[in-house]
Amino acid sequence: MSETILNVEGLTVDIPLGSGTLHAVRGIDFALKRGETLCIVGESGSGKSLTSLAVMGLLGKRIQVGAAKLEFEGRDLRSLTPRQMQALRGDRMAMIFQEPMTSLNPAYTIGDQLCEALQLHRRVSKAEAMAQAADLLGKVGITAAESRLQQYPHQLSGGLRQRVMIAMALMCEPDLIIADEPTTALDVTIQAQILRLLADLKREMNLALILVTHDLGVVARIADKVAVMYAGEIVESGTAKAIFDAPSHPYTRGLLDCIPVPGKTKPGEPLGSIPGIVPSLVGDVAGCAFRSRCALANDACSETIPKRTASGEHMYRCVHETLISEVA
Amino acid sequence: MANAPALTAETIVAISPGAMLRRRIFGHYGLLFGLSVLALVVAAAVFAPLLADHNPYTQDLFARMKPPFWMAGWDPDHLLGTDQLGRDYLARLLYGARISLLIGIVTALISGMIGTALGVAAGYFGGKVDLVVTFLINVRLAMPVVLVALAIVALFGGSLQIVILVLGFLLWDRFAVVMRSSVMQIRGLEYVNAARAIGCSTTRIVLSEIMPNVVNNLIVVMTLEMAHAILLEAALSFLGLGVQPPTPSWGLMISEGKEMMLFQPWLITIPGVALFLLVLAINLLGDGLRDVTAPEAKG
Amino acid sequence: MLAFALKRLGLAVLVTFTVSVISFSLLHLSGDPAAAIAGENATAADIAAINRQFGFDRPLTVQYTDWLWKALHGDFGESYYFKMPVADLISDRLSITMLLGVCSISFALLTAVPLGVAAAVRPNSLIDRTALFLSVAGQAMPSFWFGLIMIVVFSIKFRLLPPSGSETWRHFIMPTVVLGYYAMPAIMRLTRAGMLEVLNADYIRTARAKGAGAGRVLFKHALRNAIVPVVSLSAVQMGFMLGGSIVVEAIFALHGAGYLAWESISRHDLPTVQALILIFSCFYILFTLLSDLANAWLDPRIRVG
Numbered sequence: 001m002s003e004t005i006l007n008v009e010g011l012t013v014d015i016p017l018g019s020g021t022l023h024a025v026r027g028i029d030f031a032l033k034r035g036e037t038l039c040i041v042g043e044s045g046s047g048k049s050l051t052s053l054a055v056m057g058l059l060g061k062r063i064q065v066g067a068a069k070l071e072f073e074g075r076d077l078r079s080l081t082p083r084q085m086q087a088l089r090g091d092r093m094a095m096i097f098q099e100p101m102t103s104l105n106p107a108y109t110i111g112d113q114l115c116e117a118l119q120l121h122r123r124v125s126k127a128e129a130m131a132q133a134a135d136l137l138g139k140v141g142i143t144a145a146e147s148r149l150q151q152y153p154h155q156l157s158g159g160l161r162q163r164v165m166i167a168m169a170l171m172c173e174p175d176l177i178i179a180d181e182p183t184t185a186l187d188v189t190i191q192a193q194i195l196r197l198l199a200d201l202k203r204e205m206n207l208a209l210i211l212v213t214h215d216l217g218v219v220a221r222i223a224d225k226v227a228v229m230y231a232g233e234i235v236e237s238g239t240a241k242a243i244f245d246a247p248s249h250p251y252t253r254g255l256l257d258c259i260p261v262p263g264k265t266k267p268g269e270p271l272g273s274i275p276g277i278v279p280s281l282v283g284d285v286a287g288c289a290f291r292s293r294c295a296l297a298n299d300a301c302s303e304t305i306p307k308r309t310a311s312g313e314h315m316y317r318c319v320h321e322t323l324i325s326e327v328a
Numbered sequence: 329m330a331n332a333p334a335l336t337a338e339t340i341v342a343i344s345p346g347a348m349l350r351r352r353i354f355g356h357y358g359l360l361f362g363l364s365v366l367a368l369v370v371a372a373a374v375f376a377p378l379l380a381d382h383n384p385y386t387q388d389l390f391a392r393m394k395p396p397f398w399m400a401g402w403d404p405d406h407l408l409g410t411d412q413l414g415r416d417y418l419a420r421l422l423y424g425a426r427i428s429l430l431i432g433i434v435t436a437l438i439s440g441m442i443g444t445a446l447g448v449a450a451g452y453f454g455g456k457v458d459l460v461v462t463f464l465i466n467v468r469l470a471m472p473v474v475l476v477a478l479a480i481v482a483l484f485g486g487s488l489q490i491v492i493l494v495l496g497f498l499l500w501d502r503f504a505v506v507m508r509s510s511v512m513q514i515r516g517l518e519y520v521n522a523a524r525a526i527g528c529s530t531t532r533i534v535l536s537e538i539m540p541n542v543v544n545n546l547i548v549v550m551t552l553e554m555a556h557a558i559l560l561e562a563a564l565s566f567l568g569l570g571v572q573p574p575t576p577s578w579g580l581m582i583s584e585g586k587e588m589m590l591f592q593p594w595l596i597t598i599p600g601v602a603l604f605l606l607v608l609a610i611n612l613l614g615d616g617l618r619d620v621t622a623p624e625a626k627g
Numbered sequence: 628m629l630a631f632a633l634k635r636l637g638l639a640v641l642v643t644f645t646v647s648v649i650s651f652s653l654l655h656l657s658g659d660p661a662a663a664i665a666g667e668n669a670t671a672a673d674i675a676a677i678n679r680q681f682g683f684d685r686p687l688t689v690q691y692t693d694w695l696w697k698a699l700h701g702d703f704g705e706s707y708y709f710k711m712p713v714a715d716l717i718s719d720r721l722s723i724t725m726l727l728g729v730c731s732i733s734f735a736l737l738t739a740v741p742l743g744v745a746a747a748v749r750p751n752s753l754i755d756r757t758a759l760f761l762s763v764a765g766q767a768m769p770s771f772w773f774g775l776i777m778i779v780v781f782s783i784k785f786r787l788l789p790p791s792g793s794e795t796w797r798h799f800i801m802p803t804v805v806l807g808y809y810a811m812p813a814i815m816r817l818t819r820a821g822m823l824e825v826l827n828a829d830y831i832r833t834a835r836a837k838g839a840g841a842g843r844v845l846f847k848h849a850l851r852n853a854i855v856p857v858v859s860l861s862a863v864q865m866g867f868m869l870g871g872s873i874v875v876e877a878i879f880a881l882h883g884a885g886y887l888a889w890e891s892i893s894r895h896d897l898p899t900v901q902a903l904i905l906i907f908s909c910f911y912i913l914f915t916l917l918s919d920l921a922n923a924w925l926d927p928r929i930r931v932g
Contacts, residue, residue: 058835083840090838097836102829106928107851117837152927168837358763466638467645469863469915472907474870475888479900480653482892559769563874566771567889579769586775593779600772608767615763 003073005176005208006032006055010068013050013059013232020282024050026232032225034175037202037209039219039240041255042229045278048212051229052178055210056095057085073175091121094169098181100161104153110137110164111149117171136167140197159190166197170205177202178210183218195222216259220244225313228252231278231289238314248308248316250294288319296320352620359616365609373425381405382416384423384576389414396594408598411581412588417595420576421602427577428558428606431492435557436550438496443503444546450504451511452534461504468501477560478569486572491564495557506549510542544621551614555607562603578603628930631923639916646908647698651691654901694901703902708894713902716887721906723793723883724872727802732865734807735814740857743818744850747826758819762812770871774805774878791880802879809871810864817860821853828852855925862918866911 013025025047032038040048054065057077070077072093077085089095094117097103105113114133118124124132130149137145140163153161162182169177179198183191199222202209211222219226223240228251236249247253257272276293279285287302288294294301300319307317353359372379388410395402396409396417403409408417450461477494484490514520515538523537562579564570571577573584578599585595661677662669669677678684682693697704703713746755781801782790792798825831826849834848872885880886884903891899923929 056836058832086838086840088838089836095836097829097833099829103833105830105834105848105852107926109927116834116839120838154928165833168833463638463642463645466642467649470642470646470866470908470911471650472866472870472904472911474873475892475900475904475907476650476653478873478888478892479904482895483654555767562769563771566769567874567877569892579771582769582772582775589775589779590783596772596775596779600769600776603769603772604764604767607769608763611763611766 004031004033004071005073006030006210007069007071008055008067009070010066011051011054011070012064012066013047013054014064014066016062016064017282023281023285024232025054026281026285028227028229028232028234030225030227030234030237032176032208032210034208035202035206036224037199037211037222038225038227039223040210040212040227040229041214041216041219043214043278045231046229047232048214048229049180052095052180052210052212056089056093056178057082058089058095087121090117090174091172092174093176093178094172094174096162096165096169096177096179096182098184100158100165100185103165104161106153108152109149110151110153110156114149114164114168114171117168121172132171133167136170137164139170139201140164140167141193142167158186159194162186162190162194163197166194166201170201173205174207176208176210178212180212181214182211184213184215191218198222216255228255231285232281233289233317235290235318236314236316238310238312242311242314246310246314248310248314249290249318250296250320251290252316254293288317349620353616356616356620358612359620362609362612362614362616365605366613369425369606369609370429372422373429376419376422376426380416380419380422382419384415384419385574387413387415393588393592393595395592396598399594409594411584411595417598420581421578421598424576424578424581424599424602425606427488427571427575428561428603430488431495431561432554432558432610434492435495435499435561436554438492439498439500439553439557440503440546440550442497443500443549444507446500447504447507448511448534448538448542451508452515452530452538454512454515458508461508465501465504465508468498471498473498473560474563477564478567481564482569486564486570488571488575491561491570495560499553499557499560502553503546503549506545507542510545511538514538514541544617548614548618548621551610551617555610555614558603558610559607628923631929632920635916635919639912643905643909643912646912647695647905648691650904650908651694651901652687654897654904655687655690698902698905704898706891706896706899708891708896708899713898716899717884717902717906720882720884720887723881724869724876724885727799727806727872727875727881727883728865728868730799730803731806731868732810732861734803735810735864736861738807739811739814740818740854743815744822744845746815746819747822748845750823755819758815762815765808765812768808770805770809771874771878773808774801774875777801777805778878793881793883798879798881802875802881805878806868806871806875810861810868813864814857814860818853818857821856822849825849825853855922858921858925859915859918862914863911865914866907869907869910 008031009029010027011025011029012023012027015022015024028047028051030038030040040051042048050059050063053059055070055072055077057080059065067078072088077088080088104110108116111130111133114136115126115129118129118132119126133149134145137148142148142160142163148156148160148164153164156164166182177198182198183194186194195218198209198211201207211218213219219240225238226240226243227234227237228243228249229235230251236243236247236252243252244256247256251274254272254274258274274293279289279292281289286304288297288305291297291301298319303319305317305319307315308321309315391403391406391410392412392414394406394409397407399409406416406418408421410416411420446461446464450458477491477498480494481490484494520533520537523533528537561570561577562582565577565579566583568583571580573580581599582596582603585592585599589596661674661681661683682690685693694704701714703717705711706713706716709716742754742758742761746752746758749755778790778801781788788800789795789798790801828849831844831848834844839848869885872883873888874885875881876883876885877889884906887899888903888907890896891903
């Protein structure tokens, strides 16, 4: 067992609105060790992006973040000053965003932006920083790195820009990288390349990776651990193998049914879908948030939902003790 | 149990567009302020003969420079006092509102027609037409408005009509710029292509498909240009090269009062505040209309 | 970049030429210059003599080409009123107007940009509301009236500043404030709107994720992008200020080019007015040309095509 990089317990994110408080993330737990990849899966609005921004301390002042435990490399992030948090960001923990087209500053060269990430945290000369940047651009698969450093973001394609973003995240050799839907905005062929790159880099540099996505295809390819989020809660979590082999929460099952499986799904057969919409999280929310869309829902679902253990690390939140796989 | 959510799809849909607009208008204090002040000025201008006991042109050399009501020694017969020729200041102020509003409205109409025609043509046809119009806009912007207006008015001889015509032919640039870009955005939209596909004539497409969608912007520019024209007329008249005495133009009143401003500062403060309030009201109305009709373009 | 600059330069020359044609014909068609020179009591014979003397009897195109040819050589003719070469007259006066223009635009930028940034960083705060109030008031304030009020308050009541003239730097304070305040609202609004937009951009979040501090994010990453449109607006405002200088110089008796314009227009001094219109236009065209080039240089998307 290697060291635990990130340990989160009872994380909440509350957004005050004119009409009440939006409980966007409602008490989630997860932990991550060096060398592991955790995929946080969920549909848009499930709170997965907010979770990653909360860990990075990138949410605005208006948004309240709470947690029973929020430890990064043994340090309590809740007790850090904004300045200490700023020193961690980009150094020990880095982030890659969804929109490579708009995530780079149009006014500065790629080289300047890469160097900035290093020079903010290390006392290095510009030349040393440039050398490191060129080296990393090569590592993320960009050829002619030296000339790319002189270019501006608008001269690069989306795939290249996302590689630059990855290189930027790696500049200080962080222990944790959070990638928020890093492939969503890219072409399908490029998506696969970027994912393989992330997986390779994680192994090579022995870092912890959190990948936020709504795409179960991505999860199947890269994840060690999976956390399925729904309406601000983790409804099921465990190793990727456990989740895919024995999905225990009706929502996870629903998600898996939406994916066509070659050989199994017959031509012409309609793909699975989950009817209904995500409930509003403004005001007090109790019971299972999925019950209005769930085929197995009964009166007990509006009570407090127990957290159940399926096997080992595999947990899920449902009133049904044993999953009735035939019904779902 | 989950409590009733405050915002669901149903409650959002339940608000009609009209109610939404009303809500935005009544929540916008600038707009309300602008509208009320403008309404007051319009009423003052329309009912000037009823509101003023005096003729704005009648001189009374025995009642010169009477102070207004907040100062000692004021005459109940002249609420805002009299000027250096003994003319009633309230009457001149009220009749002056007519001049300012007339200048503002007619100028905005003339320049609005010129600018809209050019802007819509450029935006709709693009290509060479656009090049020519853009060039004209550049030429117009390069001409110093105050200087050119002063020179032409001076050569023709100042009169209300000349000032209106000169300003009308000079202030069309913003109409052209705004209409050009608004029409360009709309030109490529599906429904315009659809109208073209079913064989609508150009005139018809412009009048019934495009104009209704840019009329908001047109009204906003119109208010701003009205304010601009009112300020310019006042400046021209102040410099003695606009509307000529004895017309009760606010700019002229300030110009006439400035000789006496050492001892009778209210001679310039009264018409100045009136001018400021009117222009402020029109600007706030314009800004408010833009915020209300296109909340996303706030800034 | 070079092709862009050349194209822009060609356009500028063409615009200047068109402006000169239009202003020349406008001035010559809007009145009888000979009658204006001769004065009220002139006889028909006097006017005919003046027409011959100044060449007003020639076709307008001939007069124009003659004027343009001389203007290109720096000869704008002789002032009817001042009885001296217009070129000398204007060059004497221009320095004061230039000084006033530079002071005013600096004043406008130094107040508008910080206010706009502060307002964008804290929307709806006290500072945002103050900035909004200042800009709304500034747009509605007639500058000639504002100038008079300043004279009443600072020269007459408190005797702090001289009301007219251009001898010392103190004479320039009130004109600078009046003319600068005229340009401030638009710059402030654009800075605020630009900063609001840029601060919501994804690359600002990237910069924060890198561990950049608030000041660095604001000035290095946000302002650098928001300032680009402000540069072009400032150039346009500087051009408009030349027009505004007529009013301001008239109020404060600042004997610059604006004051000269007022004097010569009042006296129907056609050659001087003609030359001033051309020079003011040229300045506007030059400012916008420079700002376009500056923008191209500031924005790599234009610079590196």
